[in-house]
Amino acid sequence: MKNVRIAILGTGSMAEQHVKHFKAISGCKVVAGIDVEEARSRAFCTKAGIGHAFGSLETALQWDGFDAVANVTPDAVHHPTTMQLIAANKHVFCEKPLAENFLLADEMTREADTAGLVAMVNLVYRNVPQIQKARALVLAGTIGELRHVEASYRQSWLVSNAWGDWRTEDRWLWRLSEAHGSKGVLGDIGIHILDFVTYGVGVEPVSLQARLKTFPKAEGDRIGSYTLDANDSFVMTVEFPNGALGVIHASRFMTGYANTLRLHVFGNKGAIEIDHGSKATTMRICAGEDVHKETWRDVLCESVPSNYEKFVAAIRAGHNDEPSFRRAAALQRLLDVCFDAGATGDRRSAPFGPSSPHTSR
Numbered sequence: 598m599k600n601v602r603i604a605i606l607g608t609g610s611m612a613e614q615h616v617k618h619f620k621a622i623s624g625c626k627v628v629a630g631i632d633v634e635e636a637r638s639r640a641f642c643t644k645a646g647i648g649h650a651f652g653s654l655e656t657a658l659q660w661d662g663f664d665a666v667a668n669v670t671p672d673a674v675h676h677p678t679t680m681q682l683i684a685a686n687k688h689v690f691c692e693k694p695l696a697e698n699f700l701l702a703d704e705m706t707r708e709a710d711t712a713g714l715v716a717m718v719n720l721v722y723r724n725v726p727q728i729q730k731a732r733a734l735v736l737a738g739t740i741g742e743l744r745h746v747e748a749s750y751r752q753s754w755l756v757s758n759a760w761g762d763w764r765t766e767d768r769w770l771w772r773l774s775e776a777h778g779s780k781g782v783l784g785d786i787g788i789h790i791l792d793f794v795t796y797g798v799g800v801e802p803v804s805l806q807a808r809l810k811t812f813p814k815a816e817g818d819r820i821g822s823y824t825l826d827a828n829d830s831f832v833m834t835v836e837f838p839n840g841a842l843g844v845i846h847a848s849r850f851m852t853g854y855a856n857t858l859r860l861h862v863f864g865n866k867g868a869i870e871i872d873h874g875s876k877a878t879t880m881r882i883c884a885g886e887d888v889h890k891e892t893w894r895d896v897l898c899e900s901v902p903s904n905y906e907k908f909v910a911a912i913r914a915g916h917n918d919e920p921s922f923r924r925a926a927a928l929q930r931l932l933d934v935c936f937d938a939g940a941t942g943d944r945r946s947a948p949f950g951p952s953s954p955h956t957s958r
Contacts, residue, residue, distance in 0.1 A: 599913045604629040604663040606654060606678060607670035608641035610768065611692065615667040616645045618905035625909050631657045631666075654678055658685050665715070665912060668692060671771070672785075673778035676701045683708045688715040690908045694788050695925035697780070699933050702926035709922050715911045717918060718925035719904050720792050722858060726898035727871045727880040731797045731862065734869060740884055741866025743798055746835075746843035748861070750790040751854035752782075755814065755829065759855055764820060773814070774823040781828030782847050783809060783935060788928050790847055790858060792920070795928075797860055797871070802835035802843070802931075809939035812850070833935060869896075 603619050605612050608630045619625050627647055632638035635652025642650040651657040658681070665688035670678055676696045682689050689709065695718050696702040709716035722728060734740065754760045754769065763769035771777040772785060779785070795801050809828040818825045830848035837843065851857075857874040867884030870893070881893040902910070904920065911918040 598624045601625045601665060601909050601912050602628045602663040604631060604657060604666045605641075605647070606631045606657075606666050606668050606682075607674070608632040608638050609669065612641065612667075612669045613645070615669055615690075615905070616647070618903060619667070619909070622906055622909050628663050629657055629660075654681055658682075661685075664688060665690065665908070671778050672780070673697055676705060679705050680708065683712055683714060683716075686712060686714065688908075688912050689717075689922075690905075691716075691718050691922070691925075693718055693720055693925060694780075694784060694929055694932070695922060696929060697778075699926060699930040702922070702929040706922040706926045715908065715917050716922040717904065717908050717911065718920050718922060720789065720920040720925070721904065722789055722793050722873070723796070723920055724901065724903045725871075725873055725878060726901050727873065727878055727896070728793060728797050728860070729901050730880065730896060730898045731860070731869050731871060732799055734882070735797070735862060735864070736799045739866075739882075740862065740864030740868055742864055743800065743837060743839060743841040743862070744865055745841060745863040746794060746798060746837075746845075746861065747859075747863075748790055748794045748843070748845045749851075749857075749859045750786050750793075750847035751851035751857040751859070752786070752847075752849045753852050753854050755849040756852045757855070764815070770820060770823040770825075773825045773827050773829075775827050776824055779827040780936070781809070781811070781831075782849055783807075783828055783831045783932065783939070786847055787831065787932055787935065788925070790845055791928055791931060792924075793858055793860055794843065794845055798837075798862055800837050800839075801927075803838050805833055805835045805931075805934065805938060807831060807833045807935040807939040809936075828939075831935070831939065 605615055616627050619627050629649040630638045630642040630647050631651045631654055639650040666682050668691040675691055679689050772779045810830045811828050814825050832846040835843040855875045860871045862869045870881045872879045880896040882896050883893045907918045
């Protein structure tokens with residue numbers, strides 16, 4: 598079994614999860630931490646028991662003691678740093694979104710493919726067994742032809758202090774400011790709920806409408822150096838190739854929900870519901886004779902390999918796996934259309950179609 602050496606690029610709070618998951622994989626070793634603030638990198642590595650700390654990506658690449666990098670930098674930094682890593686022939690496991698727009702994401706995808714590197718994106722909800730089971734049931738025809746979809750991503754950290762006080766913490770304030778690289782709730786978690794929906798139903802939308810909303814949150818819509826202008830909520834309606842409709846929405850003002858994804862898939866022969874929250878996940882199905890009695894039954898699901906495990910396995914096998922850069926780029930293309938539609942309120946053709954090469958995998 599090939600040993601895999603991982604470097605963590607960006608040593609903020611999310612980096613701790615990457616270290617935890619990669620360290621749990623046999624034959625995988627986290628060997629370095631990299632951050633533009635070297636003191637933070639050193640503190641992170643000391644706490645995590647990592648042997649090498651660097652204050653720049655260039656210095657780490659000169660050392661060259663790693664095979665792959667988990668890119669946990671802020672969104673706007675994903676593209677330049679990943680391009681450096683690809684040029685250095687390093688496999689990349691990037692946080693979402695892959696880039697700020699489709700053109701940048703597509704460039705990253707094409708360069709990684711040309712180099713023959715493993716290039717994957719941490720769409721974490723692929724780790725949820727229930728979404729894998731739902732996809733299998735939908736594609737098997739268990740609920741018949743798709744007719745309607747409802748999906749939501751619910752957060753409430755602009756209401757609740759359960760995750761800290763967003764008014765005083767940089768890690769939250771930057772997410773509310775376009776000048777600090779944020780594209781709001783649509784750019785932050787929109788990619789998750791769009792993947793949850795389109796992967797779960799196994800088909801992409803052909804058209805959409807979107808509305809984005811930013812609410813007043815402070816005097817003058819500003820706190821310190823942060824202008825609070827990024828969107829807080831979005832609502833999207835979509836149409837699928839067979840005419841089925843869907844409603845997808847997300848907000849940071851969904852009081853009472855820390856971090857919950859919900860998916861309801863309705864077919865002409867049955868329906869599936871998934872409720873994935875911070876503490877538990879449930880899945881139910883109403884199909885067969887149960888549709889005549891409106892009876893729902895719980896569905897039990899076996900565990901699935903995590904994205905972290907699939908990334909390491911892909912490096913060992915020498916070929917890419919999902920969720921790939923290509924998949925994330927396709928989702929980013931859809932997000933770009935959402936931003937355009939949200940700015941005008943117009944109905945837009947989505948960049949996917951029945952014969953599109955950007956299919957869910």
